[in-house]
Amino acid sequence: MGGVLPTLLLILAGVLVGGAWSLHKQGAPRGAVVVTALLAALATVGGVLWLLPGEGA
Structure with missing residues (x-):
């Protein structure tokens, strides 16, 4: 599910x-x-940061 x-x-x-x-x-x-553009930016940053390798990956 990662x-x-x-x-x-x-x-x-x-x-x-x-x-x-x-x-x-x-x-x-x-x-x-x-507001809509900021939410889009937050979703993009969240998705990209989640994909970056880190501890526990």
Whole structure:
């Protein structure tokens, strides 16, 4: 199960990036776009950091 969670996080990041882009193109409030983009960044960082080798791997 080691590779499932990071994969899901990276998929979620992709969906959130698409959502942020869509919100931006539709003229949504800036705050909504920024929050969605930040969540995408957090999901990306989490997925990538999870894949990095570390203690206990």
